[in-house]
Amino acid sequence: MVRQATRRRFLQVAGVAGIAGLAGCGQNGDGDDGDGDGNGTETETPADGDGGGDGATRLTWHAGGTGGTYFPLSNEFKTVVEDNTEFTLNVQSTGASVENVGSLANGDADFALIQNDIAFFAKNGTGIDVFQDNAIESIRGVATLYPETITLVTLSDTGITQLSDLEGATINTGDLGSGTQVNAQQILDAVGIGENYTEQNASFSQAADQLRNGDIDAAFVVGGWPVGAIEDLANTNDIVIVPIAGDNREAVKDAASWFADDTIPGGTYTGVGDDVETVAVQAMIATREGVPADTVEGVTAAIFDNVDDLTIKTDFISRESAQDGMSIELHEGSQAYFSDMMTETEMG
Known part of the structure; x- marks a missing residue:
């Protein structure tokens, strides 16, 4: 049975390389989980969390493939972030959700788009074999975006x-x-x-x-x-x-x-x-524990304060709905942004 063979091959790769190796298993990626073509840009140095040097302003964002929604939407996020912060985003075409979890886990990505169910599986070490009893404790949520x-x-x-x-x-x-x-x-x-x-x-x-x-x-x-x-x-x-x-x-x-x-x-x-x-x-933005809080807060604010500058999925993406379906713990930077936003709304 082809299904059994391909699933077995995937689990063998994951078992040998560990969860960090997932970042290399989807070079012709799929998913919107969009469909990657293996032609993503090369990875720049991710933010290293020390707040110093050029590495602190260069962030790596793993998307999906060019035939789906993750990749073009991520490039719109790149534009609004670079227009409104000191950060530059290197957006890569990838195999999306499962691969992107691996990229976050091993530090190759600072931010990534993933599905809310895959995020839950990864954080809790359950759901699918590759995460079973192998929880990715460092993964953090930023915001949910739109139905997939x-x-x-x-x-x-x-x-x-x-x-x-x-x-x-x-x-x-x-x-x-x-x-x-x-x-x-x-x-x-x-x-x-x-x-x-x-x-x-x-x-x-x-x-x-x-x-x-x-x-x-x-x-x-x-x-x-x-x-x-x-x-x-x-x-x-x-x-x-x-x-x-x-x-x-x-x-x-x-x-x-x-x-x-x-x-x-x-x-x-x-x-x-x-x-x-x-x-x-549900599509969502995820990050990892080691990315500084002010970095995550700044990127989150740039995106959700400038939703009007987006053209993709604008019927769904908003500050008000950005925690609907959130399946994992929020990063403290994202938590700070949405807490401040709620306070401003209450005072307004």
């Missing part, structure tokens, strides 16, 4: 219209070790597909090519809609977004409490005119 929609996409000529049609299919569950892969496997288990499918692991953009070429039957994508790779696919092929609805949706939510109801509005993608019910997790 689970999109199950196929082409009309596959005949797949509901989850039960996936039995025996070839499915791209996202890049190996990504949050997308974790969510896909959780969903397939919850609705009774189990391991009765052939698993492929590749980025969103690569998955779109696989669908075009008939190499796979369906693909899971986790990201705020519209996802660029799906938009491109819909412009060249007749796509179907498979709903996660009714009893299936309830089963998924019963199996994992971090899933919430979500809907992809009709018209989001060419040829998909009706709303499609599904589920979502």
Whole structure:
């Protein structure tokens, strides 16, 4: 079974290299958990926490892939942070959530975008095998951002219209070790597909090519809609977004409490005119314990004091909602910002 082989390979890598080695296992990353293409910029020196030297103003921010939402949104954060603070942000394309936890754990990243469920697993040493009894105690929360929609996409000529049609299919569950892969496997288990499918692991953009070429039957994508790779696919092929609805949706939510109801509005993608019910997790900004409090507070303030300068996910990103779904302990710098903001609101 392909699923078993790829999962075993991932766990072998993690077991040999340790959690810090996760930063190297997703060079063709996926997830929005966006789909990385391995062409991210080189890492600059992360902030070292001593408050001195140029290293204190150069921060490394790990995003996701270029076909998802994490990477372009992170570059908008880069602009507002650099326009409003003394910090410079080096934004890297990565394999997103699980890989980014590893980057935070070993100090290669100062900030990263991850899913709230993956953050919970990492902090508590549970949930998925790579974190089981191997808690990443240094990870800290900054803010939650927007729902990360689970999109199950196929082409009309596959005949797949509901989850039960996936039995025996070839499915791209996202890049190996990504949050997308974790969510896909959780969903397939919850609705009774189990391991009765052939698993492929590749980025969103690569998955779109696989669908075009008939190499796979369906693909899971986790990201705020519209996802660029799906938009491109819909412009060249007749796509179907498979709903996660009714009893299936309830089963998924019963199996994992971090899933919430979500809907992809009709018209989001060419040829998909009706709303499609599904589920979502939450995107969030994370950091690590060693980043100075004033650094985290400054970066947090730059982003949330200048939300009007953003163009991506502006219907969701706000100071007022930035702790909704926060699944781990806040960094003291973020806590200071949001506490001050609440005080100002009360006094105002």
